[in-house]
Amino acid sequence: MSMSKRIVVKIGSSLLAHSQELTLRYAFMHGLMSDIARLKEQGYEVVLMSSGAVALGLNAIGKSPEDAGILDKQAAAAYGQPLLLNAYKQVAHEFGFDIAQILVTLGDMEGRRRFINIKNTLERLFDNGIMPIVNENDTVTTEELRVGDNDRLAAKVAQMIQADHLVLLTSIDGLYDRPPSEPGAEFIEKLEDVSTYLAATTGTNALGSGGMYTKLQAANMAQHAGCSTIIAEGIIENPILSVLEGERRHTLCTAIGTPASAWKVWLTNRLQVAGSLILKQSAADELVSTPQAIKHTDIVSVADTFQKGDILHIYDEKGQEIARGLTNFGSDEVLLLARHPESTTAELLGYSAVPDVITTKNMVILNDNHLSWEVPTEDLQQVAS
Template sequence: MNDQKRIVVKIGSGLLVGEESLAVRYAFLHGMMADIAALRAEGYEVVLTSSGAAAIGLGTLGLTPKDAGLADKQAAAACGQPLIMNAYKQVALEFGIDIAQILLTSEDMENRRRFLNTKNTLDRLLAKGMLPIINENDTITTEEIRVGDNDRLAAKVAQMIQAQHFVMLTGVEGLYDRDPDEPGAQFVEEVEDVSIYLEATTGKSTLGSGGMLTKMQAANMAQNAGVTAYIASGILDSPVSSVLKNERRHTRCIAQGDASSSWRVWLADRLTMAGSLVVSNEAAAQLGTGQRGIRADDIVAVQGEYAKGDVLHIYDEKGEECARGLTNYASNETVLLARRAGEAVESVLGYHSNADVIAARNLVPIEDRHLPREAPDDDVTSIAS
């Protein structure tokens, strides 16, 4: 367990970049850096996750968010990233802060080795007094593999470094129980169960790729790791510390999980779905005991093409998600083992390996606080066929 006081702050594109000008909003940047300097003086270690590179780059390319396709946005990110980091560098130096840049993709978070390498880098930068600034690597990501928003990326970073606080700054004060433009909409100050509010969180900003829905998903990921999440407007003066000190209105999502179990947290909260298994109802009912893994004869169907070491989503025969776990076998090997259940692994695959498709130690039951993923209905291989 980390003993340092750590904060992860996520800044949306709309706060950093003018919607019409597509230029850096230096007034906000100065207020943010002044607040970070004050928090660092109080003993906090701070990590920023920052959107905005693609938005600034669109202006360089003479494009607008409405007429830019995926290739345009990738090119814009390449143009905008040095510009936004230069802006950060200029303002940070005024407050005696040295910055470091880290660009990440979903694969960096989903692959265990890359995840640990990133964590080690962040820990070293923080130990040396640097301010890490993280962004999704939009230049190389595609619609299929991108994280999709910096809210959930920031939540994964908060999990990774075992932060105490995760602050998402946006263009609104926080969460409402319905569309805030509807009559009678009520502001929500505190959230325990994120799932209650998912239907009220549609829509997203012009410049960003996320909205309140992704903020709720990100808050849930933080909660599950023992991190308190906050959603607040990005004001100019003390945008972060005023939230932590409860000096202005915001939505606070209460930490619920165990921050000390980083392995289980990494297994449970996924940015992408590599694949899934459908297991018998009998097997699903026993997964919560922690005493058994998933055997070949438990499997009813296999979905997707995945590799050994991927984390799979586990469903019962009713389509309800019951667990997530690290697979010992690729999808084609899993199908072979399931169709020849009862035979030794070596006789089926030609090499000796673990008898369990997913070992008990690498399996995490889905609890009420986790947001489940709907079972996929395509690319499914039935074991009975």
């Protein structure tokens, strides 16, 4: 484990591109890279999560943010990405450091092997003093197969590199207890339980794909990995250092206790649901009190189509999410096993396998501070006919 100080900084399209002209805001970029240069001088290793390629490419294909479809955005990203990276490279050289680009997909972050490969690439770039710039690969992703927001993607990267801080720069100065446009809205300077304020975090802007809701989701993911999250306005002068040094208002989401192992953090923090299991209430209650393997005889229903090695969300019959874990079987196999409890795995599947659907070492019991996903209501297949 590296002993270096590490920070992930995420900036959205609305900070990088003028909303009307869809051209780069060079003044903001200079202030940002100046701060990063100073952070590097202070011993930080920095990852920049940067949107902006789609916004910069929309003019070339004759579309606006409001009327661009998925194919338009893919083409715009292909056009805008070299413009964005060329600008970053030029400004970084002015401040004496170099950059590299890593484009990722949802599958890269959710698949364990590719997740480790990206981590190894980041580590090698750090070793050579090069700052990685990470973004979702918008040229190849579809609506069904994309992360959808760089806030949670930034949290996954913070988890990946065991960062100390995640800084989310946005268009407002932090979190309020209700929409800031409402009379009496109060600013939240510090919080530990982000679920308290989820109801007040609706809305996005035209250029960005996330809002305050995704920022709180990201903060929750980061805090369980031992990383504090700062939500602040993206100003031109010292946008990062001014919040790290407490010079201006921001919201701090604190890290929670001692982080779990890297394996369990990866198991817990998902960007998308692969599939779900609903357990008998008695089995669910027992699982929470005494963590143990999930058997096919514990299962009431199966949601979605998943493969061996996917991470499943596990619910009790009351609809409460209680755990997440890596499955030893695909969804069709789980249903077959659960519907024939009197038969052996070898008899039903034609091969010998560990009988547990999810083993204890590949499962995490959720605590009260984890944000839960809603229980699935579609594509739900009952075990009993």
